[in-house]
Amino acid sequence: MTRGTVAPEISSRVRSIPPSPIRGLAPLAEAAKARGIHVIHLNIGQPDLPPPPGVAAALAAAATQPPVYTASQGIPQLLDAWARYYERIGLAIxxxxxxxTGGASEALSLAVLATTDPGDRILVPEPFYAPYYGILAAAGVELVPIPAPERYGPVTPQAIQERLGPRTRGILLCSPANPTGTLYERDQFAAIAELAREHGLFFYSDETYRELVFRGSRAASALEMPGLEQHVIVIDSVSKRFNACGLRIGALISRNPDVIAAAVSLAELRLSLPLPAQLAAAAALEAPATYVAEVVTTYRRRRDAALAALARLPGVHVVPPDGALYLVAELPVDDAAHFAAWLLTDFTHHGETVMLAPLSGFFATPGAGRNAVRLALVQPEPVLEHAAELLGEALARYSGRTT
Incomplete structure (x- = not known):
C-alpha cells in the first residue's frame, strides 16, 4: 500500500498577516488594463514628482563604482547626510x-525586533498604515488598536492609557498620519510621548511625512521631546518628501545606544544595502529646503482641488487632511472594498476607471472603515478632478449604494 503524502504548510506567522489593501486589488487592475481600460491609480502613495536633481547624478556616478558589500549600518556618506539633514530642520543627532534601512518598513521591522519579544503588545492609533499590522504579526507582537475619534482626529492620552497592560512594550504614532493626514499638535504629541516615559515604554515615531504639512513648517518630532532619549525610536524615509520610493532607503534613529546596537546586529543578517541606492539617498538628503517647500505647495494644491471636486458628489464625506499626501473619503456604499473591486471588474466610463484603497484594511477593529476609501494625491489637479467625476458616475451606477 502506498502511503499518501501530506504537503507541508506555511507558517502560522505568515497566515496571520492580512492582505494589503494598497496592493491587494492589483491583479484586478492588471486585468482591467488587459481589457484596454485606462486605470487612474489613486490607491498607492507612489509620488509622480521628480526627485532632487542630485539623485540622478549620484546614480550615474555609482555606475562607475564596483558593487561591493558596504557596512551594515550604512555607508558613512549616507549616515552623515542624515545627520546634516536633521540639523537643517533643527534636530541634533x-x-x-x-x-x-531598506525603507521605513525595514526601519520599523528592525525597531520592533530589537525591542520586543513574542507576545508583547504595541499600541497603535487607528486607522494606521496597513503594513504595520503585518510587520508586528511577523515579529509575534500584538497590535492593540486605539480606536479613532470621530472624523479620524488625534487619539487622546486617556484612550491610550486605558489599553496599557503588562505586556505593552510601546506606542507607535505617525504624524501626519497615513492614511488620514491627521496632524498631532505639539502639545497632543508631547502628551502621548510623556506616557511612554511615565510607563517605561518605547515610543516609535513614524516621521515619514514630517515636513509634508499644510500648516506650519513641520510636524512635531519625538527627537525634541525632553527626557525621552532612551525611549524614542524614529522611523524615517526618503521615499515621500524626496520622491524617491524606489531607492528603498529609510532610517532608524535613536539616542539609545542599546537600540542602535541591537538594530545594527539585526541589520548584519541582511549584510548591507545596495551601494547605488545609498549614494542616491545621500544626494536626496542634501536637497535645499526650497525643494521640499515646493513639494508641500504641490500637495496642498492637489488636496484643495480634490476636496472641492469630491464635495460635489452626493453622499460623499471627505476628511480634510492636515498633512501627508492622502485623504479619506466616506462613500454612500455598503462595502467600500467590494465597490473598489467593482470599479476594476465591472465599471468603465469612456474606457476609464479609478483604483482606490479600501480603508477597512487600515484598521484592526473588525467592521471599522467599511464604507470609506483612501485616495493618494499622486496625480496633477486635472487628473484628480477627472477621477472624482468618474467616481461620481460609478456611484450613480453602483447597486450597493446606500440611501
Missing part, C-alpha cells in the same frame, strides 16, 4: 545614532 549624530551619524552614530542612525541605522540606514
Amino acid at each position: 549624530s551619524p552614530e545614532q542612525v541605522v540606514a
Whole structure:
C-alpha cells in the first residue's frame, strides 16, 4: 500500500498577516488594463514628482563604482547626510545614532525586533498604515488598536492609557498620519510621548511625512521631546518628501545606544544595502529646503482641488487632511472594498476607471472603515478632478449604494 503524502504548510506567522489593501486589488487592475481600460491609480502613495536633481547624478556616478558589500549600518556618506539633514530642520543627532534601512518598513521591522519579544503588545492609533499590522504579526507582537475619534482626529492620552497592560512594550504614532493626514499638535504629541516615559515604554515615531504639512513648517518630532532619549525610536524615509520610493532607503534613529546596537546586529543578517541606492539617498538628503517647500505647495494644491471636486458628489464625506499626501473619503456604499473591486471588474466610463484603497484594511477593529476609501494625491489637479467625476458616475451606477 502506498502511503499518501501530506504537503507541508506555511507558517502560522505568515497566515496571520492580512492582505494589503494598497496592493491587494492589483491583479484586478492588471486585468482591467488587459481589457484596454485606462486605470487612474489613486490607491498607492507612489509620488509622480521628480526627485532632487542630485539623485540622478549620484546614480550615474555609482555606475562607475564596483558593487561591493558596504557596512551594515550604512555607508558613512549616507549616515552623515542624515545627520546634516536633521540639523537643517533643527534636530541634533549624530551619524552614530542612525541605522540606514531598506525603507521605513525595514526601519520599523528592525525597531520592533530589537525591542520586543513574542507576545508583547504595541499600541497603535487607528486607522494606521496597513503594513504595520503585518510587520508586528511577523515579529509575534500584538497590535492593540486605539480606536479613532470621530472624523479620524488625534487619539487622546486617556484612550491610550486605558489599553496599557503588562505586556505593552510601546506606542507607535505617525504624524501626519497615513492614511488620514491627521496632524498631532505639539502639545497632543508631547502628551502621548510623556506616557511612554511615565510607563517605561518605547515610543516609535513614524516621521515619514514630517515636513509634508499644510500648516506650519513641520510636524512635531519625538527627537525634541525632553527626557525621552532612551525611549524614542524614529522611523524615517526618503521615499515621500524626496520622491524617491524606489531607492528603498529609510532610517532608524535613536539616542539609545542599546537600540542602535541591537538594530545594527539585526541589520548584519541582511549584510548591507545596495551601494547605488545609498549614494542616491545621500544626494536626496542634501536637497535645499526650497525643494521640499515646493513639494508641500504641490500637495496642498492637489488636496484643495480634490476636496472641492469630491464635495460635489452626493453622499460623499471627505476628511480634510492636515498633512501627508492622502485623504479619506466616506462613500454612500455598503462595502467600500467590494465597490473598489467593482470599479476594476465591472465599471468603465469612456474606457476609464479609478483604483482606490479600501480603508477597512487600515484598521484592526473588525467592521471599522467599511464604507470609506483612501485616495493618494499622486496625480496633477486635472487628473484628480477627472477621477472624482468618474467616481461620481460609478456611484450613480453602483447597486450597493446606500440611501
